[in-house]
Amino acid sequence: MKKIGLCLLVVVIAVVLAILLPWENIGELKNKLTGGAADYASLKVYSLGGDMKVFVDGAEKGTVLSDTTYLEIFPIEVGKHEVKLVRIASNDIFYEEFLETISFEKGFDTVISWELGPTEESTSGWILYARRNVSAVDDVKLNVESDPKGAQIKLDGGEASYSPLVNFALSHDKQHNLIISEEGYQTMELPILPEDEEERNLLRGYDLFLDIDLYKLPI
Numbered sequence: 001m002k003k004i005g006l007c008l009l010v011v012v013i014a015v016v017l018a019i020l021l022p023w024e025n026i027g028e029l030k031n032k033l034t035g036g037a038a039d040y041a042s043l044k045v046y047s048l049g050g051d052m053k054v055f056v057d058g059a060e061k062g063t064v065l066s067d068t069t070y071l072e073i074f075p076i077e078v079g080k081h082e083v084k085l086v087r088i089a090s091n092d093i094f095y096e097e098f099l100e101t102i103s104f105e106k107g108f109d110t111v112i113s114w115e116l117g118p119t120e121e122s123t124s125g126w127i128l129y130a131r132r133n134v135s136a137v138d139d140v141k142l143n144v145e146s147d148p149k150g151a152q153i154k155l156d157g158g159e160a161s162y163s164p165l166v167n168f169a170l171s172h173d174k175q176h177n178l179i180i181s182e183e184g185y186q187t188m189e190l191p192i193l194p195e196d197e198e199e200r201n202l203l204r205g206y207d208l209f210l211d212i213d214l215y216k217l218p219i
Contacts, residue, residue, distance in 0.1 A: 039077060039078035039106045040074070040075035040076060040077060040078065040106065041075070041076045041077075041078055041104035041105055041106055041107070041108055041109075041110060042072060042073065042074040042075070042076060042108070042109045042110070043056065043072070043073040043074075043076055043083065043104070043109070043110050043111075043112070044070045044071070044072050044073075044109050044110070044111045044112070045064045045070060045071045045073075045085070045111075045112045045113075045114075046064065046069075046070045046111070046112070046113040046114070047064045047065065047066045047114070047115065048066075048113060048114060048115035048124060048125060049066055049115040049116075050066050050087045050088070050089075050095075050115065050116060051063055051064065051065050051066055051087070051088045052064050052085045052086060052087050052088065052114075052116060053085070053086045053088060054071055054073065054083070054084075054085060055082075055083070055084040055085075055086070056073060056076065056081050056082070056083055056084075057081050057082050058082070058084075061073045063088070072109075076104050076110075077104070078104055078105060078106045079103070079104060080101055080102065080103050080104070081101070081102060081104060082099070082100070082101050082102075083098070083099075083100050083101075083102050083112065084097055084098060084099050085097065085098035085112070085114060085116060086098075086116075087116035094118055095116045095117060095118055096116060096117070096118065096119070096120065097116070098112075098114055098116060098125075100112075100127065102127065102129060103129060103131060104129070105129065105130045105131050105132060105206070107202075108129070108130045108206075110127070110128065110129040110130075111126075111127070111128045111129075112125070112126075112127050113125055113126050113127075114126075121216055122215075122216070123147075123213045123215065123216075124186065124213055124214065124215035125212075125213050126188070126190075126210060126211060126212045126213070127209075127210070127211040128208070128209070128210050128211075129208075129209050130203070130206045130207065130208050130209070131206065131207045131209065132205065132206055132207075133205050133206060133207050137205065138204050138205050139169045139170070139172075139204070139205075140169070140170040140172050140193065140200075140203050140204060140205075140206060140207075140208065141167045141168065141169060141170070141206075141207045141208065142165065142167075142168045142169075142170050142192060142207075142208050142210070143164070143165060143166055143167065143168070143207060143208065143209045143210070144163050144164065144165040144168075144178075144180070144210045144211075144212065145163060145164045145165075145209075145210075145211045145212070146163040146164070146180060146182075146211075146212045146213070146214060147212070147213045147214065148182055148185065148214065149163060149164065150162050150163060150182070151163045151180050151181060151182040151185070151212075151214060152180065152181050152182065153165055153178065153179070153180050154178070154179045154180075155168075155176055155177070155178055155192070156176055156177055157177075163180070163212075167207070170192065170193060170208075172193060172200045172201065172203065172204055173197075173200075174193075174200075175191050175192070175193050175194065175195045175200070176191065176192040176193055177189065177190075177191055177192070178190055178191070178192050178210075180212055180214065181214075182214055184216060184217055185214035185215060185216055185217060186214055186215040186216075186217060187214075188212060188214060192208070192210075
């Protein structure tokens with residue numbers, strides 16, 4: 001996971017991203033795709049600071065503004081695509097670029113919430129995507145990677161686990177709460193799975209992947 005970004009909320013201990021997650025749109029996107037001849041997915045990009053140009057496979061797809069909700073790119077063909085974010089600034093080389101190859105799954109929003117900054121250390125953001133479980137298991141499996149590695153993960157206030165978290169089986173009878181933290185870094189808290197039962201059921205048989213960069217607090 002390439003890290004580039006700058007988080008301005010240095011005085012905030014916990015970042016609550018519940019309103020940014022796309023769970024409520026799962027059913028809506030699947031309805032768009034029903035009966036379609038091709039396999040499509042969607043990309044949503046949020047800016048945690050500054051305006052950014054968004055590129056998919058080298059083609060510019062629009063600009064996400066820091067004072068708007070998000071930029072949605074639809075449709076995107078299922079499969080792997082290279083996504084690049086470039087922060088708009090008077091000095092083109094001041095900010096590093098975000099560059100990731102991401103796997104897109106039919107009927108799901110892949111979400112990037114990021115802030116671009118001048119160094120890798122000054123970063124904060126997350127990427128969320130889904131993939132159909134090839135073993136046809138009906139569970140929802142959660143996979144979490146973080147920078148820094150070994151960050152503490154707590155689900156629903158239970159016992160601590162540590163990243164990377166691999167193939168963790170989630171019950172789909174409720175929405176879960178994830179808190180990830182590491183000493184010297186800003187804590188992040190976010191919901192896992194939709195609040196609505198019907199929306200949660202749409203995720204059965206899928207693996208969820210959450211890549212998180214925690215912001216390193218200044219000494």
